[in-house]
Amino acid sequence: MFNTGLTSNDLWLLAQGAGMTLLVTAIAVSLGTILGIIFGVLRYQLGPWWALPLTFVLDVFRSIPLLIQLILANAFVNMILVPTLKIGKVSGFTVACGVLAMYTAAYCSEIVRGGIEAVPANLRRASRSLGMSWGQDMWNIVMPLATRVALPSWIGLALGVMKDSALVYIVQVPELLKNTQILITRLQEPLLLLMICGLFYFLISFPIARFGGYLEKRWSND
Amino acid sequence: MIEIENVRKSFGPLEVLKGINLTVSKGEVLTVIGGSGSGKSTLLTCINGLEPIDSGRIKVDGTEVHAKGTNLNKLREKIGIVFQQWNAFPHLTVQENVMLAQVKVLKRSKAEAAAEAEKQLKHVGLGDKLSVYPGRLSGGQQQRMAIARALAMSPNYMLFDEVTSALDPQLVGEVLDTLRMLASEGMTMICVTHEMKFAREVSDRVAFFHKGVMAEIAPPEELFGAPKDPELQKFLAATH
Numbered sequence: 001m002f003n004t005g006l007t008s009n010d011l012w013l014l015a016q017g018a019g020m021t022l023l024v025t026a027i028a029v030s031l032g033t034i035l036g037i038i039f040g041v042l043r044y045q046l047g048p049w050w051a052l053p054l055t056f057v058l059d060v061f062r063s064i065p066l067l068i069q070l071i072l073a074n075a076f077v078n079m080i081l082v083p084t085l086k087i088g089k090v091s092g093f094t095v096a097c098g099v100l101a102m103y104t105a106a107y108c109s110e111i112v113r114g115g116i117e118a119v120p121a122n123l124r125r126a127s128r129s130l131g132m133s134w135g136q137d138m139w140n141i142v143m144p145l146a147t148r149v150a151l152p153s154w155i156g157l158a159l160g161v162m163k164d165s166a167l168v169y170i171v172q173v174p175e176l177l178k179n180t181q182i183l184i185t186r187l188q189e190p191l192l193l194l195m196i197c198g199l200f201y202f203l204i205s206f207p208i209a210r211f212g213g214y215l216e217k218r219w220s221n222d
Numbered sequence: 223m224i225e226i227e228n229v230r231k232s233f234g235p236l237e238v239l240k241g242i243n244l245t246v247s248k249g250e251v252l253t254v255i256g257g258s259g260s261g262k263s264t265l266l267t268c269i270n271g272l273e274p275i276d277s278g279r280i281k282v283d284g285t286e287v288h289a290k291g292t293n294l295n296k297l298r299e300k301i302g303i304v305f306q307q308w309n310a311f312p313h314l315t316v317q318e319n320v321m322l323a324q325v326k327v328l329k330r331s332k333a334e335a336a337a338e339a340e341k342q343l344k345h346v347g348l349g350d351k352l353s354v355y356p357g358r359l360s361g362g363q364q365q366r367m368a369i370a371r372a373l374a375m376s377p378n379y380m381l382f383d384e385v386t387s388a389l390d391p392q393l394v395g396e397v398l399d400t401l402r403m404l405a406s407e408g409m410t411m412i413c414v415t416h417e418m419k420f421a422r423e424v425s426d427r428v429a430f431f432h433k434g435v436m437a438e439i440a441p442p443e444e445l446f447g448a449p450k451d452p453e454l455q456k457f458l459a460a461t462h
Contacts, residue, residue, distance in 0.1 A: 130375060
């Protein structure tokens with residue numbers, strides 16, 4: 001039907017791109033979520049004043065466009081860090097994962113802080129008055145309840161990062177969109193290729209979204 | 223024994239406890255009555271160290287609650303407290319609610335904790351609700367669950383902070399019955415309450431708080447029968 005010269009090798013290239021997108025997203029979201037939880041708890045515990053420096057740094061990561069962050073970070077790492085520390089060249093992949101992780105952490109810390117604030121104070125008072133320590137209260141009461149509140153936003157963030165990861169082509173990471181563009185240049189079939197590319201993105205994000213829906217349902221306790 | 227010596231406590235410019243002196247001995251049931259803002263609930267949260275105090279001393283079994291080296295978590299094992307707002311942990315079943323602190327704080331095994339939870343929940347009449355989530359319970363049932371949760375820690379003292387105030391009138395009775403049962407079993411209790419009939423029935427002594435001062439303390443017959451303090455007379459006239 002489509003007489004385009006699209007070969008199975010090309011589809012394999014797209015699949016490899018999708019794999020790269022998934023890998024970058026998985027690393028950035030896991031690392032970013034861990035950092036986001038640490039930053040979120042810190043910001044909650046320190047209160048707005050003492051957390052000001054941290055909040056400022058995270059706001060920088062939230063408000064500068066990702067594309068600019070990637071270019072600047074790549075330049076900074078390879079033009080300043082590498083010569084001064086006398087280390088080998090840092091790959092675009094590493095830079096991409098690092099920048100995306102910080103970007104994720106900045107948003108995630110907001111989500112975590114909001115989740116913790118949503119846990120009613122009287123529940124925390126009850127757990128402390130039963131003799132539970134700060135850590136026990138945090139782990140057994142606050143985290144499970146905050147997770148329920150934060151999950152929908154977190155799923156949204158993870159999907160957003162997955163799609164934003166398309167921008168890491170700028171530091172030469174061959175992810176899905178980059179590979180699609182390579183094929184578009186050669187085959188001159190943008191509509192078909194972008195449709196296939198979109199299908200790949202959908203195949204990646206749909207299970208994540210469904211899994212989120214499943215967890216929400218399971219945790220509703222009714 | 224709970225010894226309260228000259229305790230003062232302010233929230234900002236508002237002094238809510240103005241030098242309270244009070245001793246509660248083992249097995250005693252003390253009820254505290256008074257208008258809102260009289261400081262009676264604050265006193266309870268000070269006794270188990272949830273609130274710091276500005277001056278004075280509170281000792282529980284000889285341990286000074288607000289001293290620097292005091293292990294509050296350890297101390298709170300001895301002092302059960304139930305609050306006005308229901309505070310069941312919504313992500314745990316009724317039985318798990320009662321088990322959690324036993325396992326985490328008292329380091330009981332899961333089996334032990336489950337058995338103790340079942341025993342205490344049966345005791346307060348919730349034996350058939352073990353595997354239900356608290357969202358399915360009525361307010362009165364949630365309060366009885368909270369009482370069972372505190373009792374499962376085998377406390378020496380129980381503090382009740384207006385536990386029936388947030389309940390629909392028809393649910394008050396079941397919670398008060400649970401408190402009566404505890405009193406008859408010899409539990410040392412301090413109950414902050416607005417239920418005058420209950421105070422009259424179960425108390426060994428009743429204390430009347432007014433504007434941060436303990437204006438009068440006496441056995442119930444005396445306090446309700448022949449109140450001396452003019453503010454108490456007004457208060458009783460208004461609540462009857």
